[in-house]
Amino acid sequence: MIDFVRAELMKIRTTRGWYVYLGLIVLLVGLGVSGDIGTADDPTRSSAEYQRGVVEGAGFALLLALILAITVVTTEFRHGTITPTLLTTPRREIVVFAKAIAAILVSIGFALLAFLTLAVVGSIWLAAVGADNQLADPEVLRAAEELLLAAPIWALAGIAVGVLVQSQVAALVGTLIWIFLAETIIVAILELLDVGGLADYLPFQALDAADGTNPDLLPYGTAVGVSLAWAFVLGAAGTERLRRRDIT
């Protein structure tokens, strides 16, 4: 099993896309924190509560972890590498399992890289504008911890979507449409029908609450459970689909 996970990690690291992901995290998290602290008012930006909000900017790494996890599966179909992969590992559920572990490890790495960027760039900015550095405040650290714990959930969700949809374009475009359009519409419809409470259980609403950044949705623990449930249900359906598929 360890060998399969190592092979999956090697697949991720041996294409140029890997450096694009790392670069995007550093660049966008760095720019985000600069924009945040640079434009905030003076007394506000010294507070731990404000800096907690800044740390939540690392949530961008979760979106990238989701996208990477989707492509970890779909790139195999896009380039036909699923054939050598399955020749090496004919039991397809093991392939999915190895990919899930690899994606989880990478998602944690993404979150840590985002925090590192935040800590370095944030500390420099706070010092430059003469604000108090509260980044080590327990409240700020708890936000970071929840984000870090959410990363594997987003990675699992990505694997589940990837293995269910299998087509790269459909999975990526479909996910973005679902997140930014479809779910919003469903939420609106559910509210019209007076069952708005149900909306919180939709996959992305739950995922959004599972990183602790959205207190308007489900409570943290419930959100984590609902997100994991979605990932396992979709992932199991996708794994079954992969098991039955003819690789031609």
Place this chain on the structure above:
Amino acid sequence: MIEVENLSKRFGKTQAVAGLSFRVEPGTITGFLGPNGAGKSTTLRSILGLVHPDAGRAVVLGVPYRRLDRPLHRVGAVLEASEVHPGRTGRNHLRVLATAAGLPRSRVDEVLTLVELMAGGERRVKGYSLGMRQRLGLAAAMLGDPEVLVLDEPANGLDPAGIRWLRDLLRALAAQGRTILVSSHVLAEVAQTVDRVVIIHRGRLIQQASIAEVLAGAQGATRVRSPEAARLRELVAAEGVEVNDADGALLVDLPPERVGEIAAQHGVVLHELTVERATLEEVFLELTGGETTE
């Protein structure tokens, strides 16, 4: 070694394989032949556990491929040459497979040397020619030093020198006692390499035999040239056999001995008397109903 029993597979309206059975004996090179679309790839992919047959079964080394423990160590396969991530280098592609199979990294250099691709190993695969991709595929198949090799049209995209190289490599691998099943839609490509052939057409078995048997089954004709061609034609036609013109000569459906006797009896001068064997390609076309799908 490889056994296919009553294998059937349908894709939508197309019956790709229909009740196909054949065996590949240990230590032989078997050519798996048929026109394009005959069901060769579907059969090979069923053997390798990639396609689920509708009926029948395919086993390799006594078990379905999926039950093999460490399959890369037992069976090597080259399917389509394009099944590599274009942004990955050839060496990294092999390293990924070696890692998953628990093979040492040194094995990657060994197989790159074997297929004479050392120079291209550091380049991204998108810059590879089709011939280089075929070599990379062969390298991947040889990673685990397997006792069985399954190759789907490995000569595709190779230039004549490459085909010759492939033939020599396959012979060398077979001489080491490996079992090889190699598909092709061009019989001549593999005729000099294989011991046995399995010929299929429209998903059904046409013939399973040794190359020698296939050739023996081909009808020969006698090519005869004479300054008195018209008279000779009448004489042999009197025997009730078919006579055809061929570049100023006659092709007679009789053994050369009989044609010579007839000529001698009637004092006909002969300038040429040879046996015209049907070429492998003619045999192949005859067996598969003379259809080409190219």
